[in-house]
Amino acid sequence: MKKSLFFLLATLACAPLARAAETLDYPEKDALISVTIPDGWEAKYKNGRLYANPPDDDSYFVELEEMEATPDDGEAAIKEAKESIESSFTNVKYDEIQQTGGNGLGLAILNAKGEDKDGKANLNAVLIVQPKAKKVILMLCISSQKGFEKYGEAGLGIIQGLKAK
Numbered sequence: 001m002k003k004s005l006f007f008l009l010a011t012l013a014c015a016p017l018a019r020a021a022e023t024l025d026y027p028e029k030d031a032l033i034s035v036t037i038p039d040g041w042e043a044k045y046k047n048g049r050l051y052a053n054p055p056d057d058d059s060y061f062v063e064l065e066e067m068e069a070t071p072d073d074g075e076a077a078i079k080e081a082k083e084s085i086e087s088s089f090t091n092v093k094y095d096e097i098q099q100t101g102g103n104g105l106g107l108a109i110l111n112a113k114g115e116d117k118d119g120k121a122n123l124n125a126v127l128i129v130q131p132k133a134k135k136v137i138l139m140l141c142i143s144s145q146k147g148f149e150k151y152g153e154a155g156l157g158i159i160q161g162l163k164a165k
Contacts, residue, residue, distance in 0.1 A: 021157075025165065026050045026064050026137065032130040033105065033137060035064065036161035038154045054154075059147025062158060067136040071129045074108070077136050081110060081125045084138060089114030089121060104164030105130060122148045124155065130164055 021039050025031030028045045035050065037043045043052040053061035065084075069077035078097065086092055092114035100107045106129035114121050124141040139162075141155045148155075 021161070023161075024050065027066065031165045032133050032135055033128060033165055034163045035139075036158060037062075038157065041154075052158075054151055057147070057151075060141070060143040060151035060155065062155065063140045063142070065138050067127070067138050069136050071106070071131060071134055071136055077127050078108070078110065081127055081138055084140070085112060085114065085123055085125060089116050089123060091115045092123070101129075102160075103162060104132075105162055107159070107162070109159075118144070120145060126159055126162075128162060132164065 021036045023034050023036045026033050037052045041052050050064040067080050069080045092112050095111040098109045108127040110125040112123040122143045126139040128137040
């Protein structure tokens with residue numbers, strides 16, 4: 001029994017402390033959604049967008065922006081998301097769109113792979129429908145393969161933590 005207790009205490013002493021995530025509103029004024037960013041990540045609002053990334057690591061980043069398209073025109077929203085992606089990336093190959101929802105939001109997830117000046121990139125476009133406000137927000141998660149392997153779970157946590165305001 002004493003050995004088990006010692007092992008448990010030693011394990012807890014060596015384990016990293018869990019750090020709280022930061023919940024931000026987007027847009028910054030007249031918020032439509034809340035976004036939970038992993039603790040320690042850098043987040044900033046600029047020109048109506050919200051940017052977040054791991055500290056001192058540009059291999060994975062997240063960007064949110066309001067779209068022109070409305071929830072009642074899904075084709076226009078998808079076209080706008082693709083245009084946003086293709087304005088920065090070439091040779092883009094899209095997977096089939098996945099639709100889901102929760103926390104008062106509808107989500108359409110468009111996964112893709114493309115290339116830019118830095119090489120190959122994983123591109124995840126999440127179209128976030130806020131039905132009460134009749135708005136669509138585009139969340140782009142962009143990463144290198146190494147960044148995806150390192151931070152992909154954190155990115156999934158950001159998507160799963162989206163909530164309507």
